[in-house]
Amino acid sequence: MRYTVAWITAAQGQLATLWLQAPDRQAVTDAANRIDRVLQQDADKVGIPWGRFRALFDDPLAVLFEVDPGDCMVTVIQVRRTNR
Numbered sequence: 001m002r003y004t005v006a007w008i009t010a011a012q013g014q015l016a017t018l019w020l021q022a023p024d025r026q027a028v029t030d031a032a033n034r035i036d037r038v039l040q041q042d043a044d045k046v047g048i049p050w051g052r053f054r055a056l057f058d059d060p061l062a063v064l065f066e067v068d069p070g071d072c073m074v075t076v077i078q079v080r081r082t083n084r
Contacts, residue, residue, distance in 0.1 A: 001069070003043045005036050007076040011063070014079045018061070022081075031061040035076075043067045043074040057082055 007015070015032060022028045035058050038046055044067045047056035053064050064078040 001042065001044075001072060003040050003067070003072050003074045005039045005043075005074045005076065007079075011076045011079050015061075018079065018081055022060070024060075027060055031058045032079075034058050035061065035063055039065065039074045039076070044069055053077065 015028075019025055019028045035056060038056065038058070043054075043065070047054040047065070050064060053066050056063050056065065059082050062080050062082050063076050065074055065076045067074050
């Protein structure tokens with residue numbers, strides 16, 4: 001199933017801050033792009049269940065997202081830097 005991926009404003013701001021602070025900005029950009037691609041495909045099957053949400057890790061980023069299979073929509077609600 002193909003999903004539409006949306007990042008809420010707060011998550012977009014978190015990503016922008018992480019990018020500005022990153023020692024390797026390209027790594028952040030690449031991870032965000034991979035996360036978008038992965039979530040567009042089978043979002044309900046990737047990541048780790050986290051209550052009603054799911055968490056997905058792609059170094060150097062981790063995102064918390066919600067899947068609405070009825071609307072084929074994925075909403076990224078939070079993004080952080082991984083601790084690895």
